[in-house]
Amino acid sequence: xxxxxxxxxxxxxxxxxxxxxxxxxxxxxxxxxxxxxxxxxxxxxxxxxxxxxxxxxxxxxxxxxxxxxxxxxxxxxxxxxxxxxxxxxxxxxxxxxxxxxxxxxxxxxxxxxxxxxxxxxxxxxxxxxxxxxxxxxxxxxxxxxxxxxxxxxxxxxxxxxxxxxxxxxxxxxxxxxxxxxxxxxxxxxxxxxxxxxxxxxxxxxxxxxxxxxxxxxxxxxxxxxxxxxxxxxxxxxxxxxxxxxxxxxxxxxxxxxxxxxxxxxxxxxxxxxxxxxxxxxxxxxxxxxxxxxxxxxxxxxxxxxxxxxxxxxxxxxxxxxxxxxxxxxxxxxxxxxxxxxxxxxxxxxxxxxxxxxxxxxxxxxxxxxxxxxxxxxxxxxxx
Numbered sequence: 001x002x003x004x005x006x007x008x009x010x011x012x013x014x015x016x017x018x019x020x021x022x023x024x025x026x027x028x029x030x031x032x033x034x035x036x037x038x039x040x041x042x043x044x045x046x047x048x049x050x051x052x053x054x055x056x057x058x059x060x061x062x063x064x065x066x067x068x069x070x071x072x073x074x075x076x077x078x079x080x081x082x083x084x085x086x087x088x089x090x091x092x093x094x095x096x097x098x099x100x101x102x103x104x105x106x107x108x109x110x111x112x113x114x115x116x117x118x119x120x121x122x123x124x125x126x127x128x129x130x131x132x133x134x135x136x137x138x139x140x141x142x143x144x145x146x147x148x149x150x151x152x153x154x155x156x157x158x159x160x161x162x163x164x165x166x167x168x169x170x171x172x173x174x175x176x177x178x179x180x181x182x183x184x185x186x187x188x189x190x191x192x193x194x195x196x197x198x199x200x201x202x203x204x205x206x207x208x209x210x211x212x213x214x215x216x217x218x219x220x221x222x223x224x225x226x227x228x229x230x231x232x233x234x235x236x237x238x239x240x241x242x243x244x245x246x247x248x249x250x251x252x253x254x255x256x257x258x259x260x261x262x263x264x265x266x267x268x269x270x271x272x273x274x275x276x277x278x279x280x281x282x283x284x285x286x287x288x289x290x291x292x293x294x295x296x297x298x299x300x301x302x303x304x305x306x307x308x309x310x311x312x313x314x315x316x317x318x319x320x321x322x323x324x325x326x327x328x329x330x331x332x333x334x335x336x337x338x339x340x341x342x343x344x345x346x347x348x349x350x351x352x353x354x355x356x357x358x359x360x361x362x363x364x365x366x367x368x369x370x371x372x373x374x375x376x377x378x379x380x381x382x383x
Contacts (some may be wrong), residue, residue, distance in 0.1 A: 028130075030126055032150055052091075167181055183314070190290070195296055234290070236274055
């Protein structure tokens with residue numbers, strides 16, 4: 001049967017392929033589980049339909065871990081990593097690797113340097129080299145997003161890295177004063193007012209200005225990164241039982257309740273303050289799009305209890321997209337084929353989703369402005 005004209009046209013002019021986002025993935029501390037979860041997440045090039053992954057690390061380190069995993073029973077024999085010199089050489093059909101430090105000395109020396117489960121200064125400096133190289137490419141616009149594998153916050157410290165973690169590093173790198181540590185999963189999203197600071201300094205940071213800043217960042221991210229136009233946000237109290245009407249503390253009465261009411265009067269769906277234990281114990285978080293906790297452990301302990309395997313750490317309020325798994329280096333299981341890659345997979349998925357959504361929204365806004373400009377010119381000509 002003769003094909004219809006429309007079918008002939010489609011054969012001559014195939015639909016243009018949508019550009020897949022280029023996602024940079026930093027190796028983290030190579031003696032932790034970072035290399036393992038990266039390899040497991042990217043094995044057999046199964047994510048290449050969604051993105052072009054570029055690992056910032058070391059071909060030798062990754063091949064060393066690949067051998068370790070294969071000896072433990074994980075089949076990776078028919079899957080090759082694609083070594084490249086710079087991100088512009090990335091093959092969208094393969095898993096690309098940029099080696100970020102000198103590997104002089106041969107394979108034997110490198111095998112000795114890789115010591116799963118050990119804390120070494122070399123691993124810390126290698127993690128920093130990967131982070132710096134990926135950040136350069138992110139600044140230059142060569143990457144659509146970055147996913148960071150876990151670092152050791154102690155052995156990475158140098159004159160150029162004096163930060164409590166990735167979040168603070170990226171905030172300075174991109175000149176961002178305010179950001180939000182945002183833990184997200186399909187069932188729960190949690191942000192914190194105070195992140196990596198000692199518990200003794202939490203109270204002095206629970207001010208109207210600080211809480212408002214984090215609520216605004218959370219609200220903007222839910223709209224601009226997750227597409228939730230009227231987000232419902234729950235605010236947790238600082239004190240046990242949310243202060244028990246001032247009996248156990250005044251922060252709820254003096255700071256949180258007035259601020260929540262002020263925002264409610266402006267039409268925002270902000271609720272609380274809630275007693276943290278009862279809030280999570282009764283699964284009240286299911287009624288909200290996100291939860292704002294007052295300090296690190298108040299938010300992260302329930303989050304990791306509920307969504308540890310699939311949870312993702314997302315830095316909200318940044319001009320670039322950065323995600324990471326919600327776990328650490330886990331030295332105790334490094335190199336044993338015991339690490340679960342689900343959180344790394346979810347971090348890559350989220351990086352793809354947010355970068356794509358931001359791009360789509362930017363294009364819609366640009367088209368709207370263009371139409372407005374054209375309409376204005378037509379009106380002037382008609383006048």
